[in-house]
Amino acid sequence: MKKYILPALKLTLSLIILCAVIYPLFIAAIGRLTPGHGRGKTVTANGKVVGYALLGQKFTDDKYFWSRPSAVAYNAAGSGGSNKGPSNPDYIKDVQAHIDTFLVHNPGVDKAQIPAELVTYSGSGLDPDLSPAAALIQVKRVASVRHLPEAAVHALVESHVKGPFLGLFGPSTVNVLSLNLALDTLKP
Known part of the structure; x- marks a missing residue:
């Protein structure tokens, strides 16, 4: 033994x-x-840490570009999705509520024009990026609230588009935090 x-x-x-x-x-x-x-890679503005480059944050003010909805309230300690399927009645209610809110804050946008990522939860709940289409659909609202020309806000979004990794892998993205920080530097 x-x-x-x-x-x-x-x-x-x-x-x-x-x-x-x-x-x-x-x-x-x-x-x-x-x-x-x-x-983690922190993002600073005016000498203060305002967020992390790879973690999404909640932006709900009309003067900012909104992030993707988060099922975990952007809490990195509890990363995860809603785990509800597309036929789940609660999930359908959540998505419809996101659509209704988006349409109220973005007049002139049709329901069919809204990119799915703006009204559905991600798998992690922490996505820091949007597609260029999801950022561009918000340009009119942001420009109107900030009294900026739409062309200037559109150009700002275009300047923040990052192409696919090595030009091949993944989609083009826009980091919402860096876009909103750059937006704060524009003057009406």
Whole structure:
């Protein structure tokens, strides 16, 4: 019996040291080499941290571009989607409520023109980006509230479009936080 227990204990202790001490320290050291030094890439404005580049935030004021709805209220500690299917009555009510709210705040937009991402939850609830179409459909509202020419706001959105990774992988996106920060610098 001693012949089996002692090697099992040695193996267990070795794996605990490897998996619970050495590996986490190795990953933490790699994190320190990244742009945010392992704490995430923060976005600052006027010397204050206003958000994180890779986490979505809630924007509901008409003078800003709105983010994608979040099922977890943009809480990074509880990332996740609504887990409701497209035939779930509660989900349908949520989507319809988002559509109704969007239409009230964006007169002149038809229901069919609204990109799905503006009224549906994402899988993570933390999406920081929108498609260019989802940002452009909000230009009229933002320009009107801020008393800016639509052409200037449209140009600002176009200047914030990031193409696919390596020109091939993924869609074009617009980071909502960086767009809204740039919007605050425009003067009427």
